[in-house]
Amino acid sequence: MAIDPCLPDLGPAVALFRSLGDPARLAILRRLAVGEARVVDLTRALGLAQSTVSKHLACLRGCGLVDYRAEGRQSFYSLTRPELVDLLRSAELLLAETGPAVALCPVSGDPAVARTAS
Template identity: 85%
Template sequence: MDCCGNDLTPAVALFRSLGDPARLAIVRRLAEGEARVVDLTRVLGLAQSTVSKHIACLRDCRLVDFRTEGRQSFYSLTRPELIDLLRSAERLLTESGDAVALCPVYGDPAEVAP
């Protein structure tokens, strides 16, 4: 609970689901339109098993769903608000400059100046 009595658990789960680089890359790609696993593996340079595992996670979170056409599955985002969230995050990162990337707790340790 936060100071106002709101349960933060769902928000924490949402940001954890987007916190993995592969899942975030999948979501960003699906923000452009639906794709098959084979399309995602090509674009992202990830193994099919990796993409499938992350798609399953995103489906469990109900952020991604699919439709079948013949033997193929086409994945898409379930919530258009997710695209707005990504755009807001990109604006925030642009405005904050390197502050987030250089954060000693969550940033890239290789990027942090001594």
């Protein structure tokens, strides 16, 4: 099937939403939407291992969604674009309206939720 050359390339949008699709990365982004944080702050706030937080921060940095500033021996992570906060808020509003349908979606929903609903 040929793709219409007049349509925009959806690859970057797919990659963006894939980067938001991991629960740990999404939790990190939601925490950073409040303000900058160090790895130790994120591990405490989210209950994740340091190695997990570091791995996901590296991914988010690679996607250009997060960056850091060094202060002495510490690194403070923050969101690179304020639009990301708007995107997260929009997603929360959308989920407030469609959450059950999204969770039960047979393709992209949570299989555990779908099993308990049936």
